[in-house]
Amino acid sequence: MSSLLLGILAISVPQPVQALEMDVDLQDTLTFNPDEIVVQPGESVTLHLSNGDAPHTFTIFAQADANVPFDTAGLNDYHDQNEKIVDVMLSSGEQRDITFTAPSTPGTYVLACMTLGHANGGMHGALTVSSEDGEPSGFAVDTTTLVIVAVVAIVAVVAVALFMFRKRSA
Numbered sequence: 001m002s003s004l005l006l007g008i009l010a011i012s013v014p015q016p017v018q019a020l021e022m023d024v025d026l027q028d029t030l031t032f033n034p035d036e037i038v039v040q041p042g043e044s045v046t047l048h049l050s051n052g053d054a055p056h057t058f059t060i061f062a063q064a065d066a067n068v069p070f071d072t073a074g075l076n077d078y079h080d081q082n083e084k085i086v087d088v089m090l091s092s093g094e095q096r097d098i099t100f101t102a103p104s105t106p107g108t109y110v111l112a113c114m115t116l117g118h119a120n121g122g123m124h125g126a127l128t129v130s131s132e133d134g135e136p137s138g139f140a141v142d143t144t145t146l147v148i149v150a151v152v153a154i155v156a157v158v159a160v161a162l163f164m165f166r167k168r169s170a
């Protein structure tokens with residue numbers, strides 16, 4: 001019975017390297033679309049950036065849950081003094097793919113456009129590193145199998161326990 005339980009643990013332990021790929025538009029209405037990107041800790045993230053007509057930057061700060069000021073002077077100072085996960089500027093109509101590794105610390109990482117007045121005008125968002133131990137979508141079948149195996153194991157343990165209890169009291 002203990003070997004079966006060890007087997008279940010072995011199935012649940014491996015964490016395959018995850019990869020996320022998505023499109024993000026940098027819009028002249030001073031919005032990122034989408035403005036929230038949810039990732040798993042340490043995940044490889046590839047974004048296909050599409051820029052509007054105005055020059056915009058795609059800047060993600062490296063400090064989790066930071067209180068980033070969006071007024072022009074405050075944001076410029078913050079940008080000068082702090083680490084960035086990503087910091088790229090796109091020209092008019094530019095399309096660019098970027099790849100980075102998501103932080104290992106769960107939390108919210110500020111995304112902002114550094115073009116004068118844009119962040120203050122609403123052009124900011126978030127990279128959210130999930131605190132949940134998410135399963136990659138491609139492994140959904142494995143999760144189902146794991147649940148079935150776990151349920152069968154629990155039923156088996158209870159059945160054996162009941163059998164031995166009855167045997168004892170008989």
Ligand SMILES: [Cu+2]
Pocket residue numbers: 030055056057113114115118119123
């Ligand atoms: Cu902008």
